[in-house]
Amino acid sequence: MSLIRHHFRSDVLSLSTSMSVILPDADPGPDGYATLYLLHGLTDDDTAWVRYSGIERYAATRGLAVIMPQVHRSFYCDEAHGNRYWTFLTQELPVLAHRTYPLTTHRARTFVAGLSMGGYGAMKWALREPERFAAAASLSGALGLAQRTTPGAGSLDPNLWDHIFDGRSVVGSDDDAIELVRRAGGAADLPKLYVCCGTDDALFAENDAFIQAADQAGIAVTTAFGPGLHDWDYWDRKITDVLAWLP
Secondary structure (H helix, E strand, C coil): CEEEEEEEEECCCCEEEEEEEEECCCCCCCCCEEEEEEECCCCCCCCHHHHHCCHHHHHHCCCEEEEEECCCCCCCCECCCCCEHHHHHHHHHHHHHHHHCCECCCHHHEEEEEECHHHHHHHHHHHHCHHHCCEEEEECCCCCCHHHHCCCCCCCCHHHHHHHHCCCCCCCCCCCHHHHHHHCCCCCCCCEEEEEEECCCCCHHHHHHHHHHHHHCCCCCEEEEECCCCCHHHHHHHHHHHHHHCC
16 A cells, blocks of 8 residues: 655645545556545544554555545535635545546545544535445534534534634534435435444434434435444444445
């Protein structure tokens, strides 16, 4: 495997940023490498998955390329008082990644996953742009983020709430993962969805609410709820399950 820290200038963000990239040793063939976009959490950066988990080894056994972007504390949103990280993630980053590396262009071999803030980002991306991905996975995802932008409803940092959402509630919007899964009911060609969360995790209730909304919308989601905390021991174990589950 090759591990690359790719520094580049983003036109969307108007700044220099980075992504970490894992590439298999095998020849990519005419279709390019099967590709996983793997998203980091609120307190991490694009190096976190490589530093704290065995993702490089796990991907090697599957011949999988892994693209890990840097989005700071943006919740993968176009920030009200910051930068356009949603636009960067969904428009600029894939073009750059495909221009630079031999990645597949086929939906059937393209996947997205993430932990915590990144689990929210992965589900939001897959549900808003389902034509991109064959599968999407959330590990301990902040899937009830929108519900924590209602006054008195939760623990979203007030500074983040103002910076990203201008202090407004985003319940029912395109930044509401639970609303997005409700809207997706009846969609003909959604990606496969996987949600795991430890029952000892503070985010367990909002993951359960997401699954209930999916059930009500008639959307099948593979779930893995059981003992576990909001930590790298849990995510390192569960990412192997996610990779084994990918189609």
